[in-house]
Amino acid sequence: MTATDASTELREGYFGAFGGQFVPESLSDALAQLVDAWADAEADAAFGAQLDALRRDYGGRPTPLYHAARLSEVCGLEVWLKREDLAHTGSHKLNNVVGQALLAQRMGKPRVIAETGAGQHGVATATAAALFGLRCTVYMGAEDCRRQRLNVVRMQLLGAEVVPVESGTRTLKDAINEAMRDWVTNVDDTHYLIGSAMGPHPFPTIVRELQKVISVEDKEQFATQAGGVPDAVIACVGGGSNAIGSFAEWIDVPEVRLIGIEAAGEGVGSGRSAATISEGREAVLHGSRSIVLVDDDGQVRPAHSVSAGLDYPGVGPEHAWLASSGRGTYLAATDEDALEGFRRTCELEGIIPALEPAHAVGWLLRHGRAELGEGARVVLTMSGRGDKDVDEVVEVAGWDLGVARAFGNDGGVRVPAGQAGTEAATETATEVDADGGTGVGAEGPA
Amino acid sequence: MTTTTVAGAQHIQAAFDRAAAEDRAALIVYLTSCFPDPDTSRACFEAAVEAGADVLEIGVPFSDPMMDGPIIQAANQHVLDAGTRVADHLALIRSLDHLAVPKLVMTYVTIADTRGYAAFADECAAAGLAGVILPDLPVPEADAWRREAQRAGLATVFLASSVSTDARLDAIGAASQGWVYATGLLGVTGVKGVSQDVTRALVERVRPRTSVPVAVGIGVKDRGSAAEVAAYADGVIVGSSVVRAVADGDPAGAPGRVGALVRELREGVSRR
Numbered sequence: 072m073t074a075t076d077a078s079t080e081l082r083e084g085y086f087g088a089f090g091g092q093f094v095p096e097s098l099s100d101a102l103a104q105l106v107d108a109w110a111d112a113e114a115d116a117a118f119g120a121q122l123d124a125l126r127r128d129y130g131g132r133p134t135p136l137y138h139a140a141r142l143s144e145v146c147g148l149e150v151w152l153k154r155e156d157l158a159h160t161g162s163h164k165l166n167n168v169v170g171q172a173l174l175a176q177r178m179g180k181p182r183v184i185a186e187t188g189a190g191q192h193g194v195a196t197a198t199a200a201a202l203f204g205l206r207c208t209v210y211m212g213a214e215d216c217r218r219q220r221l222n223v224v225r226m227q228l229l230g231a232e233v234v235p236v237e238s239g240t241r242t243l244k245d246a247i248n249e250a251m252r253d254w255v256t257n258v259d260d261t262h263y264l265i266g267s268a269m270g271p272h273p274f275p276t277i278v279r280e281l282q283k284v285i286s287v288e289d290k291e292q293f294a295t296q297a298g299g300v301p302d303a304v305i306a307c308v309g310g311g312s313n314a315i316g317s318f319a320e321w322i323d324v325p326e327v328r329l330i331g332i333e334a335a336g337e338g339v340g341s342g343r344s345a346a347t348i349s350e351g352r353e354a355v356l357h358g359s360r361s362i363v364l365v366d367d368d369g370q371v372r373p374a375h376s377v378s379a380g381l382d383y384p385g386v387g388p389e390h391a392w393l394a395s396s397g398r399g400t401y402l403a404a405t406d407e408d409a410l411e412g413f414r415r416t417c418e419l420e421g422i423i424p425a426l427e428p429a430h431a432v433g434w435l436l437r438h439g440r441a442e443l444g445e446g447a448r449v450v451l452t453m454s455g456r457g458d459k460d461v462d463e464v465v466e467v468a469g470w471d472l473g474v475a476r477a478f479g480n481d482g483g484v485r486v487p488a489g490q491a492g493t494e495a496a497t498e499t500a501t502e503v504d505a506d507g508g509t510g511v512g513a514e515g516p517a
Numbered sequence: 518m519t520t521t522t523v524a525g526a527q528h529i530q531a532a533f534d535r536a537a538a539e540d541r542a543a544l545i546v547y548l549t550s551c552f553p554d555p556d557t558s559r560a561c562f563e564a565a566v567e568a569g570a571d572v573l574e575i576g577v578p579f580s581d582p583m584m585d586g587p588i589i590q591a592a593n594q595h596v597l598d599a600g601t602r603v604a605d606h607l608a609l610i611r612s613l614d615h616l617a618v619p620k621l622v623m624t625y626v627t628i629a630d631t632r633g634y635a636a637f638a639d640e641c642a643a644a645g646l647a648g649v650i651l652p653d654l655p656v657p658e659a660d661a662w663r664r665e666a667q668r669a670g671l672a673t674v675f676l677a678s679s680v681s682t683d684a685r686l687d688a689i690g691a692a693s694q695g696w697v698y699a700t701g702l703l704g705v706t707g708v709k710g711v712s713q714d715v716t717r718a719l720v721e722r723v724r725p726r727t728s729v730p731v732a733v734g735i736g737v738k739d740r741g742s743a744a745e746v747a748a749y750a751d752g753v754i755v756g757s758s759v760v761r762a763v764a765d766g767d768p769a770g771a772p773g774r775v776g777a778l779v780r781e782l783r784e785g786v787s788r789r
Contacts, residue, residue, distance in 0.1 A: 093626055093653050095584050096689070097703050100680035238590060244581065251583045256704035258680070355627045355653070356581065368603045369631030370580040 084272030086392035136292035141419040147440040162455030164195035170281040172199035175262035188243035189380030190222025192266030197231035207231040212242040267310025268387035271358030282316025303328040309381035313454040334376035335403035345374035348401040377406035378426035408433030425455035525647035526672035529695035542747035546570040547756030549592040564772035569783030577624035586707035619647035638669035648672030690726030701736035707757025711736030743785030
């Protein structure tokens with residue numbers, strides 16, 4: 072298997088054995104329209120120019136590639152952060168929604184619907200809908216609405232209707248189910264603006280192509296700022312849009328390791344995890360064949376993560392393919408790792424990260440040096456900012472920051488500039504579960 | 518892949534033939550298996566057949582049912598919450614052997630795929646099923662399943678939609694066994710009523726493309742809408758209304774409520 076093979080859809084809509092269109096017949100025409108509309112758009116220089124201009128003037132691209140010196144020192148690595156948190160709306164999600172909103176406009180669809188977990192995709196979709204004058208409905212699990220109240224309010228301010236979903240686990244997968252049902256019903260005038268590199272063909276391809284801008288930029292930026300290529304590109308993986316966008320331009324560069332970090336919740340094998348590739352199996356979910364957390368009966372298992380954005384029992388089919396082909400390595404970080412990554416990114420870099428990329432930081436802090444070697448050069452996609460997560464982090468971690476700091480005891484480990492070192496990282500790292508329950512080391516399926 | 522007639526398809530065709538001989542549409546009744554509990558569920562299936570159902574469509578719940586509306590979704594969730602497993606549904610289906618009507622399982626592709634197509638087909642055949650409906654397995658993705666279904670003697674019913682292209686309808690008409698399931702509306706089960714003009718046009722498009730009957734489901738709620746559909750379709754499928762009859766009231770009275778509704782529906786499909 073060559074790297075090139077791994078990046079190529081071997082038959083239309085498939086990445087190796089993964090992908091396809093497992094949807095009710097009533098969606099067949101909408102998907103065919105979308106395939107055609109995307110092909111037309113890709114071939115249309117005006118579409119590309121419009122997209123580039125929106126990304127630049129409205130979205131704030133290119134986002135910087137930033138050398139995180141203090142984090143590097145603690146990790147024993149050379150860590151570069153691709154700052155998607157600085158994009159408009161605060162995450163990489165805008166890259167995708169602007170492109171798909173343009174597509175919806177080309178297809179003459181006046182309404183968009185979306186699902187959202189942490190709310191970042193919902194906010195981005197509501198933003199694009201406002202920009203293009205599209206009606207917008209966002210489905211969000213009721214539990215996620217509670218966890219991400221700030222983003223609910225932002226969506227409402229932007230004019231979107233937010234529908235809390237009470238069915239099932241009341242999280243992202245149930246929001247996707249409701250969005251699918253809405254689409255089946257209103258397919259004539261509605262585009263389903265899927266937020267991750269999952270779903271039926273052509274969504275995984277469209278989302279990858281729209282998110283590819285992340286790696287297109289950081290490839291050039293790294294060469295200019297650091298020289299050469301990094302040893303590894305690392306990104307968190309839920310459905311996998313930020314990760315596939317981060318990997319896309321590097322897939323054909325075999326010396327660069329592609330490392331996806333999944334959310335292991337309370338640990339792989341704990342029963343409360345969202346580490347799909349680490350512990351899932353081949354199955355169909357939400358319109359494509361991929362790797363899914365399912366039980367022996369074929370019922371989808373509830374996923375758990377401290378991050379609502381990673382709390383999803385599936386993963387995009389191209390990631391399943393990258394894992395099965397060996398081109399990508401998919402490892403896992405627990406809730407504890409993520410909280411540690413969150414804290415250290417705040418304290419060492421003055422960046423409040425979203426909990427999603429905090430998983431990747433947490434993994435890097437604990438395992439990066441051992442896995443990649445001292446001084447390895449790493450690009451880590453800081454996929455979003457963490458304003459939305461502050462309340463949840465304080466509640467989950469039990470950090471009463473305001474009160475504690477007022478009394479001179481913040482309960483955390485603060486490493487003054489110049490004293491940051493690998494020992495400090497080691498001291499503050501949480502213990503690995505006796506059963507190896509961090510999930511680290513779990514490779515994708517053979 | 519080519520399709521040859523299997524035993525399950527013959528069993529289903531015979532049910533349609535009997536209805537046609539009586540100058541009426543066949544009545545296909547959907548019920549969620551093991552809802553609200555296995556014993557009540559069994560009694561409801563028996564009551565449906567006693568009241569005139571020609572074919573039973575037996576819903577095996579899935580955690581993420583893309584095509585189902587709130588009524589069937591809630592019934593499915595109730596059954597899943599009770600810890601019911603696929604093996605329990607197959608056991609219930611086996612216990613309905615005394616009912617002479619053909620029985621089909623209606624579930625989602627993830628269930629069949631995870632158990633393995635071959636294993637699931639064998640299990641279904643061993644349970645006495647005549648066929649399988651997987652609404653999220655369209656014909657272009659179905660070759661592997663169809664091979665196993667053929668081998669096990671099971672019919673596979675495919676869905677057709679008003680938005681299907683002619684080419685897709687050609688494939689659906691050729692691949693379907695038992696019947697072609699013409700969806701009565703764009704949408705999920707149990708929410709809106711069938712769009713008669715659109716559905717009639719769909720049935721007229723499908724009929725010349727297939728050798729099996731064409732039945733209409735999704736959006737058929739009551740005797741009136743069943744009668745309208747029966748005027749132009751070979752079969753009428755009713756699901757959410759029947760599941761609601763089970764859910765609305767004391768479980769002990771569920772078989773009686775199901776029987777009463779199915780009798781009404783049977784009167785409806787007889788008026789053509």
